[in-house]
Amino acid sequence: MNMQYRKLRGTDLKLSVLGMGCSSFWALKSTPEETAISLLQHAYDKGINFFDTGSSYADGNAERRLGKFINSIERSSVVVSTKAGTKQASMGNATKDFSPKAIRESVAESLERLNTEYIDILFLHSPKLDELSSELFNEIEKLIDEGKIRFAGVHSSDKVVVDTVKSIDCFTVFLSDFNLTRASFETTINDIANLNKGFIAATPLAQMLFTNKIFFPTSKKDFWYLARALKNRRKQLINSFKLRFASQLPNIPAEAVALNFALDNKHVSSAIFGTTQHKNIDKNIEALTFSIPQEVFNKIRRIKLPFRE
Ligand SMILES: NC(=O)c1ccc[n+]([C@@H]2O[C@H](COP(=O)([O-])OP(=O)(O)OC[C@H]3O[C@@H](n4cnc5c(N)ncnc54)[C@H](OP(=O)(O)O)[C@@H]3O)[C@@H](O)[C@H]2O)c1
Structure with a gap:
């Protein structure tokens, strides 16, 4: 199957509709580095051109691994996003710092770990509204002017935060959890598109x-x-029982329902999944060839689950 690409609104970037998330178990030492990097190569060979990571993921190891891969290919053939504002603390918890100084330092460290001279998209990593300031917006504009980052945005799955910050000038792209358990996030996605900004x-x-x-x-x-x-x-896990039917349709695998649901909204430029298995990259690409009956999507949209805790 040929990969499809969508323009990311507000930018000159074209993203593969499936992107690779470089985080979680993929980034941990339990996944051998050679395997982790070969997964990225496999995705790239299949037409995936978008790779998302974060400065705090696996305490920098996620960026380091992605950086090794970037070093082995033509930099301009991929779009790379990372995040700033959080640092890994003990027990998998994170500390946050959205001061202009901390964001600038984080970008410098990310550039080094990623082996690159520029980051295509820098997301602020789940900021609260009171952690944002006009000094920070100015610093982001400076980082763009200096060519260290091409576009900036916010990663947040909090609808109130995204609805509030979406019209701030320096934010062009938004990254939020969007899947069949969060169907009602679509109103926010549509609002972002109306502002001519991008959504992932x-x-x-x-x-x-x-x-x-x-x-x-x-x-x-x-x-x-x-x-x-x-x-x-935990709550999402319990609530998801209401969506079991979507994983039990005859002849349609669960990943096909999920990925096609996310991409059914044309304002979603890319859906970034995580995996530690080559065969799941293949299955997720194969998933795009399934045609899901519209009534399945309608049923998913009618089941309005409360958002993530
Ligand atoms: N998690 C977050 O809170 C969060 C926040 C911000 C951004 N992101 C971005 O979103 C990306 C994806 O997030 P995620 O990895 O947490 O969630 P996800 O992509 O929705 O789900 C990943 C899970 O699905 C499994 N999987 C993947 N393909 C499969 C297939 N075809 N069949 C069966 N199982 C399959 C993976 O297991 P295997 O390893 O066994 O394949 C893994 O358990 C992240 O990497 C990151 O870039 C995530």
Whole structure:
């Protein structure tokens, strides 16, 4: 199947409709570095040109791994996004600092780890409204003028935050969890498009919480995914039972329903999934060839689940 590409509003970037998320178990030492990098190469060979990571993911290891891959290809053939504003603390928790100085330092460190002279999109990593300031917006404009970042935006899955900051001039792109458990986020996506700004969907597979897969761990990695869901997304996990039907349709795999749902909204330029398996990259690309009956999407949209806790 040939990969499809969509323009990212407000930018001159064209993204593959599937992007690779360079985070979570992929970034940890438990996934050998050689495997992690070969997954990126595999995705790239299949036409995926968009790679998202974060400065705090695996304490910088995610960026380091992506940087090694970037070093092996033509830089201009990929779009790279990363995040600033959080640092990994102990027990997987993060500390936050959105001061202009901290964001500038974070960008400098990311450029080094990513082996690149510029970051295509810099997202502020889940800021609260009171963590944003006009000094920060000025610093972001400076980083753009200096060519260190090409575009800036906000990563947040908090609807109130995104609705509030979407019209701030220096933010051109928004990255939020958008998947079948968060159908009502579409109003925000449409508003962003009306401002001629770009939107990218994170966790488009809803971390497979709507399938039985999550409850039958067979490996250390699967136990890690289950523990993460129980720690961070317990309510979403319970609410997702209402969407079980979407993983049990005859002849349509769960990932095909999830990815096509996220991409059914044409304002979503790319849906970035995470994986540690080559075969799942293939399955996710294959998923794009399925045609999902519109009534399935309508049913998903009617099930209005409360947003992530
Ligand atoms: N998690 C967040 O809170 C968050 C926040 C901001 C941004 N993001 C961005 O969004 C990206 C994706 O997030 P995510 O990885 O948390 O969620 P996701 O892509 O919705 O789900 C990943 C999960 O789905 C599994 N999977 C992938 N393809 C599959 C397939 N075809 N069949 C069955 N299982 C499949 C993966 O397991 P295997 O490893 O076994 O394939 C993993 O457990 C991140 O990498 C990051 O760039 C995430």
